[in-house]
Amino acid sequence: MKYKGYITALLCMFAAIACKTKDAAEADKKDEYSKSRITTQAVPGWAEMLRHDSGWIGADGIYCTALNGVEKPGAMNDASETMFWFSDCIIGDIDTEADTLKGSWQMMNNSVAYFTGASPDPGKIKYFWRKDSAGNPLSMFEPNTPNAPEKSYYWLGDGFMNHARDSTIYIFAYLIRNIPGGIYPFEDIGVSMIALPKNSRPPYAGQQQKETPLFFTDAKGKTVFGICVLPNTTGAGAPKPDGYVYVYGVRGMNKELVVARVQDTAFDNFSEWRFWDGLSWNTDMHACAALTDNISNEMSVTFMPDGRVIAAYQLKTANTTVAIAAGATPWGPFQPAKKVWETPEAYDDLDFYTYNAKAHPNLSKPGELLISYNVNSFDFLDDIVKHPHHLRPRFISVKY
Template sequence: MNIAHTVHKRLGIYLLALLSINACNNSTDDGVPAAGVSAADAGEQEAAGSAENGQIKARSVSQWEEMLRNTSGWIGADGVYAVALNGVETPGKAADTETLFWFSDSIIGEIEEDSLQDGWEMVHNSVGYMQGGEPDPSKIEFSWRKGEQGEAISMFEPRTPGTTEDEYYWLGDGFFNHATDSTIYIFAYKIRNVPGGVYPFEDVGVSLIALPKGSRPPFDDQRQMETPLFIKDSKGRGKVVFGISVMANTAGAGAPKPDGYIYVYGLRGPRKELLVARVPDKAFEDFSQWRYWDGTDWNTDVHSAAALTSRVSNEMSVSFMEDGRVIAAYQLDTNSPTVAIQVGRSPVGPFQPYKAVYETPEIYEDIDFYTYNAKAHPHLSKPGELLISYNVNSFDFIDDIHRHPHHLRPRFITVKY
């Protein structure tokens, strides 16, 4: 492989983890450990890999992991999100529909005798379609675009006005909107290369991708639009990015107490504060109708947004429980070994203290492995459970992708509560 091209790919695979790290400090001003500081270092109890906290039980589910273990074509990725193509997010309902997965950095190539073959490529995102609700390698198909010479190309590339040639997308969460003729919306973080910096890239905006009803790869009918959901610095409290989790509180989505709003969660600053906005489902693309929870009421000023909790991950989930409460799932501090859940009384909280339910064992398989960005997939879960994925990567990516060619793929656990 071309060395310069390899370095660019290597940087891409580190992107979200590095964006999550406060490079200067190991703690924030109020003493909350920042990304990269484990819960154990903070003096807090972590659950083991097969943790059981009271009636809460977490266990690995290898069937989902093996579904993503391929040796030809699409052979690995991170950044996994999913949506039911009938728009129903109720646990236990996936058998009735097809599921669209989207991934961020994805590897295209061949593995023979557990060895990655020359000529492999990396794209910034890809998709997969799964039939039914049970993990089965024969029921999922992966897609990415191809160039004129047959080279692999990212499924989604920035097309909004002002986009420069070196920008690309890291994908956030999305949802199926019954109120806009079954449009699927996906948040896309716009990334730009910045040569010469400590980290030669930066996120510069949040776009919104709209896939019309029935749209299929290569999604030639997609629409893209800029959003006001990226703020470089919110009055000294750090960067704000929305789109890390989306929850449709609608009858069509199967919400227990629908109010007709779409709740979009965001992240602020080095403390990883969780914020929330909402908008009527019919007005989703009208950003003048978006409102931000300020701790008391819904406010037009994004800078007034109140932190619901903190120490969450750059990718996470907030979904409904059967009794109408919500449950957040995330990787503590983005890239620690700890998967945590946190129950809230409503989409805006208040939230109970988090519970550490699982410690990822993959970090002990290689000195350079790390895990990050846990999130739940409610419609793929069973009632009373959460199916949670998390990503595995390596700080020595180029060497380890050859030594351990299957390591870059999501792992899955179920959490009974």
């Protein structure tokens, strides 16, 4: 009986060891994808950097570029400078106790800001806009091209610093006019290109504006280029540079992604642009192939370290879902979209909506994408008074 008890104890001990070994194996198995798993979290510091109680208090459009022209994650330091540009910006004063606007407020169609550093800091960003003789705010960029209609204005698209053209910063600008009625009381009618010479600073007295052929309508719907720029150049820090700048557009009701490219040395020579038709690059912009669909009117395509790309966008422009999609090359093919975030701000008020997600690679950390999305309200005139802090970008970080 004594030996029988001893054997029983040994069997129990071995069984316990086996269970622990099995549990450890299960734990290891569950953690198999820990290094490759996609994770997303809110990054409130960047949104708080854009939260102000006086002066510039918000905007619903945002793009940026590194002033050294390097557009890759992890390239910034405490001395690095980034230029932001915003659309539909609000100037006013907020009653911080009641959290409402006090007195009158004014809106301008676009503004810029300069930020120094690699981490968000409200003390290191400074905003700029023009003013009239009475001190009223004016948009930083206003249409001055030959065919710009009276009372039209600019909503700003993407841009970049072009090392091959003496570090000129190019920004695409959508020509907009207001129209009565409709849930969105405006329409885009063209695309211009703004060129800011090297070392330009507000109010950009040396800026040049140029009309482009990058806006057209055909049987496939309306096509608008300039929603995203991807410089595949040595100066931009691309992993496998080919000297081309890839410019993306959105087409039709299905929000199809299309792409063109041009050598960086010939960026503003539209006769040198070529358009991807699914098999080759050619001169016919109407033959563009759809790389994917259900994108947003503003989005991004960013290089990964291995030379592949990752697109970031809001599904169908104004949606609660932020998505990403990996691509083998800048012209695809792209994988199906992966949903990585549901925007909680859309549920803060019945009239709130979120839209136009995009990544900011120069502000991102290695292996991650810092992505912004806009917040606005269908009852804008009422909610800008009641909820003045809602109208500013929010940020998330996607680790992939």
